[in-house]
Structure formats: structure tokens, C-alpha cells
Amino acid sequence: RKEVEQDPGPFNVPEGATVAFNCTYSNSASQSFFWYRQDCRKEPKLLMSVYSSGNEDGRFTAQLNRASQYISLLIRDSKLSDSATYLCVVNPGYSSASKIIFGSGTRLSIRP
Amino acid sequence: DAGITQSPRHKVTETGTPVTLRCHQTENHRYMYWYRQDPGHGLRLIHYSYGVKDTDKGEVSDGYSVSRSKTEDFLLTLESATSSQTSVYFCAISDRRGGTDTQYFGPGTRLTVL
Numbered sequence: 001r002k003e004v005e006q007d008p009g010p011f012n013v014p015e016g017a018t019v020a021f022n023c024t025y026s027n028s029a030s031q032s033f034f035w036y037r038q039d040c041r042k043e044p045k046l047l048m049s050v051y052s053s054g055n056e057d058g059r060f061t062a063q064l065n066r067a068s069q070y071i072s073l074l075i076r077d078s079k080l081s082d083s084a085t086y087l088c089v090v091n092p093g094y095s096s097a098s099k100i101i102f103g104s105g106t107r108l109s110i111r112p
Numbered sequence: 113d114a115g116i117t118q119s120p121r122h123k124v125t126e127t128g129t130p131v132t133l134r135c136h137q138t139e140n141h142r143y144m145y146w147y148r149q150d151p152g153h154g155l156r157l158i159h160y161s162y163g164v165k166d167t168d169k170g171e172v173s174d175g176y177s178v179s180r181s182k183t184e185d186f187l188l189t190l191e192s193a194t195s196s197q198t199s200v201y202f203c204a205i206s207d208r209r210g211g212t213d214t215q216y217f218g219p220g221t222r223l224t225v226l
Contacts, residue, residue, distance in 0.1 A: 004154075032212050043202055043217035044155070087154070091213065099170060100215065104154040 006103035023088030024070045034089040116218035124224045131190040135203030143206035144186040148199040193225045
């Protein structure tokens, strides 16, 4: 079993739709969680951190469920510019020395 | 913008030749990382550094070495490149602003080994 698993997609949704991704992780002691966005042939960029209480940034909402060991990302009112690959990232420890683990990514394509 | 640059951005080389990739940062971050990204594997850690002359291996370190003689520069060397090392290489730094260690990436180097 992979340490971080994501549905690779692709998710193909119309503009304006709501779309949700889940990501599961295997290490129950994992400490911090993130969603990154990666455009084609570009570097991953931090989209948002994920907190136990859930957090929202505009049209994006991230949730953490420690009991079931998954994190989710919800995108409301999707835009064409949201088309990208979304990476789930898990830090198993507390510090920069912890070797963070990347999911393989979920591809999202927004159609007009 | 985390002030990270990588050079070269693209390189084509032949099997058996040595290759060095450079990562440069301008914000005095202590931790720096080298990853490779391949289809179906996601990002995998090659080596990382936690200070000048302090480095450690990641999960895919075989065939790679690193050096960090200055805080701002982290070099990745392929002593004798192989076709399996064809990949996109990303450098990253760790930043603790906001209380959580968060990684930020350079623009990447696309390496092709023929």
C-alpha cells in the first residue's frame, strides 16, 4: 500500500461545478498536511495547508479526518484556471528533517 | 516566491557522462532538498541538506551525490548518468513561517540521458 494515495483522475468537469478530491495516508502519526497545485511542466506550488478544524481559502476548502486518515479538497464554482494536477502532501513528523511524502496527484480539467 | 533558481533548466546528455545540477536560494534557508518527478511515482526525495556540509540520503539516492559548501547553493551530481535518471529534478527549501514546515520549489531542471 502506498503511503499517500490519490485517485489519479482525470476529473473532467464543467466550469462552475463543484469538485472534490480525497487523499488517504497510511501513517496515523502524520503531523501536517498540504495540498499543492502543479501546472503542466511547472513546479508544485502550495495551495493550502490542511488543519484538523478544516480551513477555507476563497473557493477552496480543505478538511482533515484523522480517524479515517484522509484529507479532502473541495473546489467550488470551478474556473478554467483551476485545471491542474493537485498533489496531496503529508509530513510524518514535526520538523524540516521529516521526509514528506507526496501523492502522485489528481488531474483536474475544467471545460467551458 | 521563495527565491529559488535552478540551473540548467534543460539538459541533454549521454550515458556515462557526469552531470551537475545547481540549486540557488537567496533567503538563507537552512534546509534544502532535491527531488525527482517521474510519471506514476510522484515526487521522490533524492538527498537533502540541513546546513553547510550537512547532508543526508532520501529514498532514491543511489547514483546521486550532493554537496553544500555555502548556505545558498545545493548541488546535485550524477557521477555517471544513466537513462533511468532521465527525469525532472526539483529543488526545494523548507520555510517555517506560519509555524508549519512548508516546502517551496524551484522551477525544475528537465534532464534527458540518451
